[in-house]
Amino acid sequence: MxxxxxxxxxxxxxxxxxxxxxxxxxxxxxxxxxxxxxxxxxxxxxxxxxxxxxxxxxxxxxxxxxxxxxxxxxLGIPPRSEEVLTPAQARARHGYAKPAEAHLGLRARQSARVFGDGAAPSDQGLIDSQEILGPLS
Structure with a gap:
């Protein structure tokens, strides 16, 4: 290009x-x-x-x-369902927390690790997300 x-x-x-x-x-x-x-x-x-x-x-x-x-x-292919959900309804149906409330334990551990211990952040959140978002590489 x-x-x-x-x-x-x-x-x-x-x-x-x-x-x-x-x-x-x-x-x-x-x-x-x-x-x-x-x-x-x-x-x-x-x-x-x-x-x-x-x-x-x-x-x-x-x-x-x-x-x-x-x-x-x-291509004009109709949807499987005409149902439309709000983000809150979809989270409730599929068992996901609100983003602000998600992974509070992991975030607390990362905060303690970085700000308390002075260590680099871990990749645990990224590793855990691969199941939903796909592989890191």
Missing amino acids: SLAVARARRSATIAPLRRWMRETAGIRQSRLLDALIVPVMNAAFAPAHLDPRVELRLLERLSPSTVEVLAPVR
């Missing part, structure tokens, strides 16, 4: 991010660039939006993990 295309893609990815998200991540991009890149990218992708199969092939190159989610929508 050419440097110009890579830079345009980067700018387009950043453009919709809220200011606080950018500050948190240490990302800097001017509002002017945000305003300029969006119409350019809309025009560049407009032809692909005309044909869902072309759009999905392009998406497969740009963001392969999103194809599985977007393909049924773009």
Whole structure:
């Protein structure tokens, strides 16, 4: 991919991010660039939006993990169920804690390890998450 295309893609990815998200991540991009890149990218992708199969092939190159989610929508495949859950309902149904309440024991142990003992954080949380999120490498 050419440097110009890579830079345009980067700018387009950043453009919709809220200011606080950018500050948190240490990302800097001017509002002017945000305003300029969006119409350019809309025009560049407009032809692909005309044909869902072309759009999905392009998406497969740009963001392969999103194809599985977007393909049924773009191809008009109906959902298995019309039921829509709020995040709280989904957590309750599947037995997950609220993010702020999740892993309190692990977080307390990490805090004691880092701030109490002065040791490096452990990878235990990452290791435990592999079952749900997939392998680290």
